[in-house]
Amino acid sequence: MDKPTHLIEFETMVLGRHIYLNTPRSRGGDGRLDRSAYILLSRILMEGPMSIGQLSDAFGLDASTLNRQTAAMLRAGLVERIPDPEGGIARKFRVTAEGERRLDTHRAESVRGLEKVVADWTPEEVAAFAAYLKRFNAGIEHLDGRPWPRP
Structure with a gap:
């Protein structure tokens, strides 16, 4: 653990564990989103309607x-299938009002949790961490060839 990259590996592993354990997720129909729904809804909302291929x-x-x-998201009423707005053959998934409401609720809970974690940080420390995290993710996306759209 003498190299900074070893520390990054270890700390990202621990972060993944904390996020998995502490992120609101579906438990017995309480209306919370599971991890895959949260990520898929976020992407579809950013990009607009998307097909399975996309x-x-x-x-x-x-x-x-x-x-x-x-299919699970369709059953839960989080997305709906629509004809391709651009006239393509493949049907696309669009986030429903219920899907957007639940995504907003989930995201607000996540943000409240993060605000507790950084409550004793300065605004400059929070901004610097956000910038480094964005840069880190952008580096991964560059290597992977699949950039994530950002607002």
Whole structure:
């Protein structure tokens, strides 16, 4: 653990554990989103309606995985299938009002949790951490070839 990259590896592993354990997620129909729904809804909302093929390209997942995930989201009323607004053959998934409401609720809970973690940080420290995290993610996306759209 003498190299900074070793520390980054370790700390990102721990971060992943904390996020998984502490992020609001679906538990017995309480209306919370599971991790895959949270991520898919976020992407569709940023990009607009997306087909299974577009989702596959965006996430590097096979169509069967995405079919299972989107089927669950359809059953939950989080997305709906629509004809391609640009006239293409493939139907696309669009976030419903219920999906957007639940995503907003989930995101607000996540932000409240993060605000507790950084409560004793200065605004400059929070901004610097956000900038480094964005740069770190952008580096991963560059190597992976799948950039994530940002507001």
